Amino acid sequence: MTLSNLPKNLNFVLIDDDVIQLFLIKKTLNDKFSQSTITSFSMPEAALEHIYTLKDGDFENQIILLDLNMPAMTGWDVLDNLKQKYGNNLPSNARVYILSSSDLPEDIKKSTEYDMVAGFYSKPLDKLKIDEIMESTFS
Amino acid sequence: MSVKILVVEDQKSVRENIEELLELEGFEVKSADTAGEGFRLIEPFSPDLIISDLMLPDFSGTELIDKLRDLEGFSETPVIIITGNDKPETFRTSMSRGADDYLSKPFKAQELYDSIASQLHKIEIRKENVELIAELSQQSPLPIIRINQFGKLIYSNPAANQINCENFIDLIFERISSKNTLNFDFEFPFEDQLFKAVVTHNNLQGYYNIYFLDITNENKKNIELSQKNELILLKNENLMQFAYIVSHDLKAPIINLRQLTNLIKLKTDENSKLNSPEEPLLELFDQSLSKIEDVMRDLNEILKARDDKSIAVYETFSIREQIEKLSLLFKNDLKMANDAVTIDIDRKYTLNFPVSSFNTLLKNIFEDSMNYNDSNNLLKLEFKYSESEQFKVLEITNNCTSNSLKTSQLNSSSLYKSSTQNDIEKGLAFQIIKNIMNSHEGDFRFQKKDETGCSYKLIFKQHDAL
Numbered sequence: 001m002t003l004s005n006l007p008k009n010l011n012f013v014l015i016d017d018d019v020i021q022l023f024l025i026k027k028t029l030n031d032k033f034s035q036s037t038i039t040s041f042s043m044p045e046a047a048l049e050h051i052y053t054l055k056d057g058d059f060e061n062q063i064i065l066l067d068l069n070m071p072a073m074t075g076w077d078v079l080d081n082l083k084q085k086y087g088n089n090l091p092s093n094a095r096v097y098i099l100s101s102s103d104l105p106e107d108i109k110k111s112t113e114y115d116m117v118a119g120f121y122s123k124p125l126d127k128l129k130i131d132e133i134m135e136s137t138f139s
Numbered sequence: 140m141s142v143k144i145l146v147v148e149d150q151k152s153v154r155e156n157i158e159e160l161l162e163l164e165g166f167e168v169k170s171a172d173t174a175g176e177g178f179r180l181i182e183p184f185s186p187d188l189i190i191s192d193l194m195l196p197d198f199s200g201t202e203l204i205d206k207l208r209d210l211e212g213f214s215e216t217p218v219i220i221i222t223g224n225d226k227p228e229t230f231r232t233s234m235s236r237g238a239d240d241y242l243s244k245p246f247k248a249q250e251l252y253d254s255i256a257s258q259l260h261k262i263e264i265r266k267e268n269v270e271l272i273a274e275l276s277q278q279s280p281l282p283i284i285r286i287n288q289f290g291k292l293i294y295s296n297p298a299a300n301q302i303n304c305e306n307f308i309d310l311i312f313e314r315i316s317s318k319n320t321l322n323f324d325f326e327f328p329f330e331d332q333l334f335k336a337v338v339t340h341n342n343l344q345g346y347y348n349i350y351f352l353d354i355t356n357e358n359k360k361n362i363e364l365s366q367k368n369e370l371i372l373l374k375n376e377n378l379m380q381f382a383y384i385v386s387h388d389l390k391a392p393i394i395n396l397r398q399l400t401n402l403i404k405l406k407t408d409e410n411s412k413l414n415s416p417e418e419p420l421l422e423l424f425d426q427s428l429s430k431i432e433d434v435m436r437d438l439n440e441i442l443k444a445r446d447d448k449s450i451a452v453y454e455t456f457s458i459r460e461q462i463e464k465l466s467l468l469f470k471n472d473l474k475m476a477n478d479a480v481t482i483d484i485d486r487k488y489t490l491n492f493p494v495s496s497f498n499t500l501l502k503n504i505f506e507d508s509m510n511y512n513d514s515n516n517l518l519k520l521e522f523k524y525s526e527s528e529q530f531k532v533l534e535i536t537n538n539c540t541s542n543s544l545k546t547s548q549l550n551s552s553s554l555y556k557s558s559t560q561n562d563i564e565k566g567l568a569f570q571i572i573k574n575i576m577n578s579h580e581g582d583f584r585f586q587k588k589d590e591t592g593c594s595y596k597l598i599f600k601q602h603d604a605l
Contacts, residue, residue: 020395027402069387101391103439104382123394 006134007061010036015047015078016067016099025065025099025125032130044073048081059092063137065125068100068107075100079114088115095137099125142259145186146170147177147203148221149195153244157190160248166255172196174203181213188258190251193222193233201236208237214287214345215265217258221246282334282351286312293346302329302351311336315347327351333358385438393435396428 010033016022022040029038041047054062068075075098082090090096095118098111103122111120118136121129144166148154154170161168169184171177174195181189189207191200200220208214217239224243233241239261240254273294276283282299286292290312307329314325315338324337334351341348404425407418 018391018395020399021391024395024398024402069383069391100387101394102383102386104386123391124398 006033006138008035009061011058011062012036012038013047013051013062013064014038014040015044015064015070015075016040017042017044017070018067021067021123028125028127028130032127044070044075044078048078051082052085054091056091059090059094062090062092062094063133064094064096065099066096068098068102076110079117082116083114086116090116095119097121097133099123141165141167142188143167143169143184143186144255145177145180145184145189147172147174147189147191147195147200149173149192153192153221157251160251161255164252174198174200178203178206181207181210185212186216187262188255189216189218190255191218191220193220193224201233201238204237217262219254219258281353284308284349284351285346286315286349287347288345290315299351302332302334311338311349314338326354331355385435389438390435393428393431397432400425400428 012029014022014025016025019042022042026038026040029036039050041050051064066075066078079096082096094116096114096116097118098107098120099122100107100120101123108120111117119133121133144161146154146157146161146168148157148170149172151172154172158168158170169180169186171180174191175197177189177191180186189203191203193200195203200218200222204218207216207218218237219240219242220233220238221242221244222233239258242250242254276294276296279296280298282302283294283296284292284299285294286308290308292308311327322339324335327334327336332353332355335354337350337352339348339350340346400421403421407421
């Protein structure tokens, strides 16, 4: 997988209560994909509202990076809401990647119970991890 | 020594005729012309068998049976009733009142001989059975007692002396009388020990066998185990809380700091020609952050490491829960069965469990199977166990194919005997099961499955309902 093979209209949705993380992830992604659209949310509820407004076609090339440990609504709650709305898989087979500071085995195991979750990455998000995500999504 | 037969008949010609026929066959005979006289002869003569007319001048042959059954040592003496009344209800009444056979007058000599031979054969089998069980009971390290339907102690093995069982027979009998079911168990504290008294009722003989399993240590261990488990759960909870704080609350800002530091360093490198005065400070900051990262990595490693001993205790506890679930699973299977009682064919359970739970598990399964009185009930289980350092492994499968079997109950006694050579617990479990089976009037068989001697198949077929 090379950068030239990637779709031009990459869409990222970032969900993390830590605004510093949002800033850093956004910067890392921007450095690599300057053409991409990055929408970030520090409130998971707002992220869900945004996702719900997307039409089926909008899910094409959509990558959701989701934090787990958030105070009011956790990453698991977000996944449960998405599952309730769309079933086991998101439209156009859009992928969710967990991006968490936690690397506890029970969290990793639990994430495999969701079909829409394509991977579990511990923070920080670096270029290597981004390459893996791209490989997993578009190969 | 010749067989002794007591004849009670008021008609002189019939009485003398029977006497003559019996003496011709070499039996030792005494006779009486009234029920009262016959009853008086029982203890001094000690007959092996009684032949009695139904209608006698003072009281009836069935009343004589009632008196006989209350007499110590004669509760199982067979009685053949003879009568000129050949109505079916007379036959039914006599048999229900405890007669062992019934002959209508006039009868042929051969009919009398056949009836006597049949009763003597039964006596022989019963004696062998009683002797075998008595021998096994005598050798058993666990207290075993037997009480009759009136609450009187009729047997106790040597091991029962340790609990002075005679002192609390009344108490046990009260428990028996207050239960609706004939087979049950209850916990029985005695001094500083705790026993599980397993009560099984023998329908044919009317007595109760009570096995005392010493569960003092098991009980102590269970309490200790529960306490330890609670402590472990609490520790786990605290550990989880701490793990969350380390893995998120502490880790997240450190990750941020590292990324931000790297960003600043990058910028500083880009502008290095400016020889920024902040550069040495940034280097110190970076070093301090590295140290914090090292500490956090160590903390993570500690959290991931497990306390093996705690886990082992926790697993033992959960095994007990598994056993209960498994037992419940069988119970549901049995409830759903309306024809043959079999466990779901496709299932296979393998369970590791402590030796001390073996008896309880098996007993539960078989007792449950007895709750269903369908005459076609056929219980087929195959079980196999092997020993490891800490556990026995029991595999229960039901993929055996077998027809209903009618086999002597002595087979199981033989199995008990052979199994005790290796393992007392195992043998006792079989013995308890055997008694439960006996009391439900079914045919069953233990069958060795392989030459290792630790794999058996058990088949039980309940008798057709009368």
